[in-house]
Every structure is written in structure tokens, then in C-alpha cells.
Amino acid sequence: MTIAEVLQQAKAVLIERELDQNIAEIILETRLFLTRSQLWTTIGRELTPTEKAQFDADFARYLAGEPVQYILGVAPFYGRDFKVTPSVLIPRPETEELVYAAEQWIKQHPGEVQRVLDVCTGSGIIPITLQAEFPELALTGSDISTEALEVAVDNNIRQKTNVRFIHTDLVKTFLENGEKFDMILANPPYIAEKERSEMSDYVLKNEPELALFAPNDGLAIYERLIADLPQLVDKQFWIGVEIGYTQGEAVKLLFEKSFPQANVKIQQDINGKDRMVICHNTLI
The missing domain is CATH 1.10.8 (Helicase, Ruva Protein; domain 3)
Incomplete structure (x- = not known):
């Protein structure tokens, strides 16, 4: 044929x-x-x-019912093809918007961003993309899943980038080592268990639950992470996290508690839904 x-x-x-x-x-x-x-x-x-x-x-x-990305073992993200397996989430367009926001900040503040951390990195698409766009930066990605990190390391090799990947529970290793970062990004698990019944079988049967669901109405990972972030940044910083579209105000309050002097805003995606919370401590 x-x-x-x-x-x-x-x-x-x-x-x-x-x-x-x-x-x-x-x-x-x-x-x-x-x-x-x-x-x-x-x-x-x-x-x-x-x-x-x-x-x-x-x-x-x-x-x-199997996602074509898992069948082919590859998914596009930000103009590049990345390896994906059932151990990692399939990249979403919404996450591209988080990368774009970080990219714009780096361009608007030349020299201010040198050390970048991506928490819950999964397949490594966020730090690898930023490393490819800004080779001079020191990029780190962390994840609790060893299977996901194997995929991230493979993508690092495929894209010829030099991202450091660390196996740790959120930011535990960096706290223990006293490391600091100028920019921190995260796309953590944020789906509430009660939302399971509203989700498609296409997602539930194929994508890793570890990367999807979080306790306390999906806020548990944000609560742990944001409480630790003040110890990981210096005087100047930019933090961006992806959120569920109903979580904007709750996550914003967590940032305002941890960073009472910082600028915190909820940012919408291309569809007009709350999709990111951005926290930084400069006027621009």
C-alpha cells in the first residue's frame, strides 16, 4: 500500500x-x-x-487507548523532540508557557540569573530547554523518581546539554548542601484525589500517578516546597510554578507567607485559565 x-x-x-x-x-x-x-x-x-x-x-x-507519544517514545516540546516513557508525564503546552516566562525574565535581566533549579523535573524538559536556550547557565533538575531521572539523563545526552540531575525528595539535598539558586521552577503533582473521577481514562491508565496526584486538594507538594524555598534563594530571585487552574489564590497565599516582601502574581495561560504563580523580589 x-x-x-x-x-x-x-x-x-x-x-x-x-x-x-x-x-x-x-x-x-x-x-x-x-x-x-x-x-x-x-x-x-x-x-x-x-x-x-x-x-x-x-x-x-x-x-x-495508548498515547501516541508513549507508542513512539517521543514528544515535542518547545521546538525539540524529547524521549518519553510511561515513567514520565507527556509534555503539555501549558508547561511551555512556564518556560517562556522564565526565558523572558532571563532576557530582561541579563547577568542576574546564573543558577537555575527545576523541581519535579520528570523527563527534564524544562532545564534541558533552558540550557539549550542559555548554554552559559548552570541548570539543575531534581526528582524523587529514579525512573524519571533515567529518562531525563537520556534526554540530556540526546539534546547535547549539560544539566545536572539529582535524585532527591523535592529540595532536600540542596538544603543539606546549602545550595542557592537565582531561579527556581516547578511543575509538581497538583491534581486532587477527588478530581480522579473527572479525568479521562486516557490519562489515568497511562501516565504515572506519582507525577499527577497530591494530597490536601492537590496542594501538599506546594506547601512543602514553598516553605523551604526561602532557604534556597539569595536576595534576588525569580520563582515560577505551574498550578491547577483552581489553585491560584491558595498557592499565591503560600508564597506570600514564605516571601512577605516579594512580588507574587497569578499568571493565566493562553486559554485564560490561572496556570502559573510567579514570585520575585525586583520591581521590574
């Missing part, structure tokens, strides 16, 4: 099941190592038996 015929058949199935119609193209371009434009310019090419069998296997896994 040609690429065109495979895509036509797959699209009919995806439409019937009300699934993402781009999935077949994503599978083929990834497995054939083609860009989207290259895929369409070679649409008349016949797939080899091996290529067709691989597509059929991948497509069946997707139809059975």
Missing part, C-alpha cells in the same frame, strides 16, 4: 471513532524519519512490508 492509501484508511477509522485525525501522519512521519512536508511530497511511495507492519501495530495500540 502507498502512504496515501494507508492515510486514507486510517483517517476513516479516526473519524468514525472521533479521534485525532493527525495521528496517522504523526506515526508515519516519526517512524519514517520524515517531516510533515516530506511525508506529503512522497505520498505515492509504497510502504515496505516491515513499515506497514510497524504502522499497523502502532495504530492498533493508539486505538486501544
Whole structure:
């Protein structure tokens, strides 16, 4: 069968099941190592038996409810492809907005940011992306999951970056070592257990619960982390955390308690939902 015929058949199935119609193209371009434009310019090419069998296997896994990112072992983030496994979350566009906010701060305050920490780093996408954008910075990522850190280290090698990854419970190791950072980011588990019934099976059956859920209405990790942050920063700092869209005020209050003299604001995402809390101690 040609690429065109495979895509036509797959699209009919995806439409019937009300699934993402781009999935077949994503599978083929990834497995054939083609860009989207290259895929369409070679649409008349016949797939080899091996290529067709691989597509059929991948497509069946997707139809059975497995995320295409885990099937292919790769997910895009901030213009780069990162390795992902069921040990880490699939990157979300909302997290790209957190990286963008950090990037803008670094550009607007040249020389002020040298040491950056990403807590609950997972696959390492945040510190690796910032390291790629700002090679002169010292980037560190931490996580309690050894399986997630294995993925992060692999991504570090793939992206040719030099991020330091530390296995620790939140910031325990850095507190013990007396380390300080100019910028701290975190995308911790923040989903409340009571929200489980509202979540799709697609997420619950595939993504790691350790990276999704937190006690106390999803606030437990923020409470622990933010209480420790004053010991990890010097006089000038910028802290940005991703939040659930209902948690803005609660997380803002935690920051105001730990940093009573700092500027704390809730920032919305592109869809107009509360998505980040930013805390810094400069006027600009």
C-alpha cells in the first residue's frame, strides 16, 4: 500500500471513532524519519512490508487507548523532540508557557540569573530547554523518581546539554548542601484525589500517578516546597510554578507567607485559565 492509501484508511477509522485525525501522519512521519512536508511530497511511495507492519501495530495500540507519544517514545516540546516513557508525564503546552516566562525574565535581566533549579523535573524538559536556550547557565533538575531521572539523563545526552540531575525528595539535598539558586521552577503533582473521577481514562491508565496526584486538594507538594524555598534563594530571585487552574489564590497565599516582601502574581495561560504563580523580589 502507498502512504496515501494507508492515510486514507486510517483517517476513516479516526473519524468514525472521533479521534485525532493527525495521528496517522504523526506515526508515519516519526517512524519514517520524515517531516510533515516530506511525508506529503512522497505520498505515492509504497510502504515496505516491515513499515506497514510497524504502522499497523502502532495504530492498533493508539486505538486501544495508548498515547501516541508513549507508542513512539517521543514528544515535542518547545521546538525539540524529547524521549518519553510511561515513567514520565507527556509534555503539555501549558508547561511551555512556564518556560517562556522564565526565558523572558532571563532576557530582561541579563547577568542576574546564573543558577537555575527545576523541581519535579520528570523527563527534564524544562532545564534541558533552558540550557539549550542559555548554554552559559548552570541548570539543575531534581526528582524523587529514579525512573524519571533515567529518562531525563537520556534526554540530556540526546539534546547535547549539560544539566545536572539529582535524585532527591523535592529540595532536600540542596538544603543539606546549602545550595542557592537565582531561579527556581516547578511543575509538581497538583491534581486532587477527588478530581480522579473527572479525568479521562486516557490519562489515568497511562501516565504515572506519582507525577499527577497530591494530597490536601492537590496542594501538599506546594506547601512543602514553598516553605523551604526561602532557604534556597539569595536576595534576588525569580520563582515560577505551574498550578491547577483552581489553585491560584491558595498557592499565591503560600508564597506570600514564605516571601512577605516579594512580588507574587497569578499568571493565566493562553486559554485564560490561572496556570502559573510567579514570585520575585525586583520591581521590574
